[in-house]
Amino acid sequence: MKIVRVVAPARVHFGVLNPFGTARGRKYLCVGLGVKEPKTIVEIEFPGRGEINPEIPEVKDVLNRLWYVYEIDVDKVNIRIVSHAPRHVGLGSTTQLKLSVALGVCNAYGRNVDVVELAKVLGRGQVSGVGTYVFKYGGLVIDSGKTSENSFPSLLLRIQFPEDWHVLIVIPEGSRGPDEVEEQVLFASSCDPALVYYAHFVLFNRLVPSVIDREFEEFANALEELQVTVGKMFSNVQQGVFRKETANIVELLKRLGARGVGQSSWGPAAYCFDVNKKFLQEIAEKLRKEGYECIMTEPDNVGAKVFIISR
Numbered sequence: 477m478k479i480v481r482v483v484a485p486a487r488v489h490f491g492v493l494n495p496f497g498t499a500r501g502r503k504y505l506c507v508g509l510g511v512k513e514p515k516t517i518v519e520i521e522f523p524g525r526g527e528i529n530p531e532i533p534e535v536k537d538v539l540n541r542l543w544y545v546y547e548i549d550v551d552k553v554n555i556r557i558v559s560h561a562p563r564h565v566g567l568g569s570t571t572q573l574k575l576s577v578a579l580g581v582c583n584a585y586g587r588n589v590d591v592v593e594l595a596k597v598l599g600r601g602q603v604s605g606v607g608t609y610v611f612k613y614g615g616l617v618i619d620s621g622k623t624s625e626n627s628f629p630s631l632l633l634r635i636q637f638p639e640d641w642h643v644l645i646v647i648p649e650g651s652r653g654p655d656e657v658e659e660q661v662l663f664a665s666s667c668d669p670a671l672v673y674y675a676h677f678v679l680f681n682r683l684v685p686s687v688i689d690r691e692f693e694e695f696a697n698a699l700e701e702l703q704v705t706v707g708k709m710f711s712n713v714q715q716g717v718f719r720k721e722t723a724n725i726v727e728l729l730k731r732l733g734a735r736g737v738g739q740s741s742w743g744p745a746a747y748c749f750d751v752n753k754k755f756l757q758e759i760a761e762k763l764r765k766e767g768y769e770c771i772m773t774e775p776d777n778v779g780a781k782v783f784i785i786s787r
Contacts, residue, residue, distance in 0.1 A: 477521065479785040480583045482576040484516040485776035486561045487568040487610040488645065489741035490683075490699065491675065491706035492603065494621065496665050499672035502621030504629065507679060508568075508606035510614040510776035511643055516572040517558035520580035524554030532557060534570060538577045538598060545597050548585055555580075562769075564652040566740035567645070571607030574598050576780065583782055591780075596628050603663070605629030614779040616687055618679070637775040638690050644748050644756040645771040646729065646763055648721045651744040667709040675705045692751050696735035699749070703738035719743045725768065732759050 489508040497503040528535050535557070539550040555577060561569035578594045595601055595608040605619035609631050616637045619629035682698035685691075707717035718726055722743040729737045729748045734756075736749035750756050753772075760770035 477523070477786070478584060480520040480522070480580045481783040481785060482516075482518045482520075482580040482583075482780055483783070484518075484572045484576045484611055484780040485510040485512055485614060485778075486514050486516070486572060486773075487511065487607055488643070488738075488745075488747050489566060489568070489604070489606060490738065491679075491702055492709075493675045493679065493706070494672045495603075495663060495709055496667055498666050499669040502623060504603050505619065505621035505632070505676075506604040506606045506629070507616070507618045507683075508604070508610060509616050509637055509643075510610035510779065511645070511773045512776045513645075513771050513773035514559065514561040514567065516560045516569070516576050518573070518576040518580050519556045519558060520577075520584045521554040521556070522584040523552050526551040527554040529554075529556050532573070534574055535577055538574050539581070541597055541599075542578060542581055546582070546587065546589070548581060548587070550581065553581055553584055562647060562745075565647050566743050566745040568607040568610070568741075571595075571600050572611060572780075574600065575608065575611045579780065579782065583784065592628070601628040605631070609634065610776075611780050614776045616684075616775075618684075633684070635684065635687050636777050637687060638692075639775050639777065641692060641695070641749050641751060641775065642753045642756050643773045643775065644734070644750075644760055645740070645745055645773060646725050646747070646760075647745045647769040647771070648725065649767050649769065651721045665710075665713050667712070671705055671709050675702060675709070678702045678705060692735075692749075696749060699736045699738060707739065714742070718746075722746050725763075728763065728766075729759065732762065734759055 493505040542548045561567040582589045591612040609617040616635040618633040620632040686694035718739045722739045725746040734748035
């Protein structure tokens, strides 16, 4: 018997630039960071009897696509989802889960398929390529945006992120962001093109250089400026710079002295950074008492890992 284990990072999303195409140039240029927790862990057992535990609709969709495109006999593998990121909170759970299952099944059958090709087969990259490139490479990634509705974003830039810049993710209890169908409706909006141009300036003139040069204070300031700018683009559809639940967390984090505070994707997850891990742990303890889920984590500069286990 052959067992393939895939371990994939989560991602925090720093923003979609030019989300409505109101500025000249490409739509949907996106930026985000791979983080070690919450991990997605999937085990593929071959040969198997087509069992999926637990049964998640997205997994069945992956198997149908693998059978249709690659003619892989997906009824002869067992799939166990050991863990995955919380669904629809802004941490990229769907992309990480689908790619983990697809890559694991392909490895079980000895098929060497590139991650980006798999992402295209699975219908990922409708807006952002960040989840795919975080899965493949880890680190801070910026995609190229889209040249057309059917194109897949290319990797524009991938940077090794300082691993001693710790991350705290905070999620309000019982709150969820939009799914992919609802998301498409929200993108049918508009914003001032000046916001798009300024967001590009902050990203490429301040945030990226600060990561490369390991200047934490400038990074934290630039990230917060980017978050406010991107948030203003979406203020018509989320009723504010941040959605209501996330805005409450952002306010709490800033009051407690957190830096680099922002909303991941549509939220409701918020995040912050610090070079002092103990300081973030103290913030997490206070917020847990207020009923928030807190995840202490680190940047992930590796991406998904595949382990082949034979019995």
